[in-house]
Amino acid sequence: MLERVGSRLPDELFRYAMIACGLSVAVLLGLILYELIGNSSLSLHQFGWKFFTGRIWDPVNDVFGALPFIYGTILSSIVALVIAVPLGLGVAVFTTEMCPQRLRAALSFSTELLAAIPSVIYGLWAIFVLVPILRLYVEPGLMRYLGWTGLFQGPPYGIGLLAAGIVLAIMVVPIISSLTREVLSAVPRNQREAALALGATRWEMIRVGVLRNARAGILGAVILGLGRALGETMAVTMVIGNRPEIAKSLLAPGYTMASVLANEFTEATGNLYLSALVEIGLALFLVTIVVNALARLLVWSVTRGLPARVHAQ
């Protein structure tokens, strides 16, 4: 190594500047947590854990229970996953294993477009196109044939948990399918060749050689989709009906954690009200952090060892 005294200092300065930029990412995450806890302390002290089990949300009398929002968030996300997981997996399997080379680029461009449409445009479309279809055709049908399950009862408004779940599903499919595609293409080629050499049909090869090897990564993709569904705000706010109730029927209006923030944050009068809303934000933040961390670890467990670009999302 040559001694180059003159160039040492700028090199070191540059290195520290870049480390500072890197650190800023971690600092940001810490700052988010700090601000959320700081601004929700009033509500944290006042209600404690009962905040999450309380069923009554009454800003006028300063009674705040977040259970209806938690219920609506979880239920709409479950509906979304029930619809989106089979579709997302189907698209991923088709693009990686079945699709002619020429179609592949067009398909991945289409899912990319689906992911690029802003939430508010999904909401606009859902209000004026999806909801009327649900109200006139889909919901009466569900009530007639599946009404006995108890999930499809009450007047078919169109807006409600089902509509929110369907819009969420459309928004989550591209996430699940693109990550699953990455995971599937990370499965070594020889697994496929081995299955085919044993006389497997294409489907058997996919099932035994590909899907089984990619299980953990696929689960990660699904959980990442869940993370997106839990925090999605605008489209849900526009079609879920915004009523803080715990209804068993999917046709009933509901409310989610994200949409109560969207609707009430600017109108929150009084410190306790604002603090309760920030606490909902804090809960949403912590849940999505855990969900995302879990998903990343699962996806990494499959794609690790490949170049970093495979993790792109």
Added chain:
Amino acid sequence: MRNRPTRTDGISWLRRLKDHLATAAAVAAVLLVLLPLAAIFIYLVQRGIGSINWAFLTRTPTPVGVPGGGMANAILGTGVILAIASAIGVPLGIGAGVFLSEYGRNPFGDAIRFTADVLNGVPSIVIGIVAYSLVVLRQKHFSALAGGVALGIMMIPTITRATEEMLLLVPVSVREAALGLGVSRWRTTVSITLRTAAAGIVTGIMLAFARVAGETAPLLFTAFGSQFWSANINQPIAALPLQIFVYAISPYDEWHRQAWAGALVLILLIVGTIAVVRLIASRGMMKGTA
């Protein structure tokens, strides 16, 4: 594949049926996913195009019942907010990406990488709350600056990971050549490595840009919206997605028409950005990124 017929001859009809069913199911899934995509674009064009006219692009909103209003101030506002967001997100994102690729091949780098991925998954409305408490509470009023901070925070993780990926594609030999000529390390990174990966990094930045351009939730209680012309970063400002939201949930037909027109303008902005990205990607060295 010439021996394929003889091989499939030995396969039972049941297994073959299952194989066909699986293929059919996958194709059906693809069609079901493409259906809403097509439906959304058809409706956007069909309903939006009739309401886009000169007034829409040059006027500010009018009260209900007064015809001829537009969204010009919202288009300007979106531009102002995105400029602030880029001023925050681009330098920090690129810096963090340089750190990860050039100095981050260690556990500390892995931790930052993981943090960036997690930050990417934080719901945008939560970022909005944080921008509210960081900027709005200090300024005591809503402002374009607060909206820009919120969107800037959202751009950072995307740009970071994109920059890292692109820098990793630059061959080590290129760096070694520069260092071997006696160029200092930081000069190598700035003038050689970053320069080589520039097209790919621009691609990443534009994708991050397209992603936050349509964000509404974090602007609700930061930029807040406005009915007037304004480019003042210390005042509340209109934004296209906010205006679409307000008009969409209103009970007035005229406002609904304007919401569709606004949505069409917004989607053209976003899809246009992505199309440019694709063009850069297909011409440059960075195949397969967009």
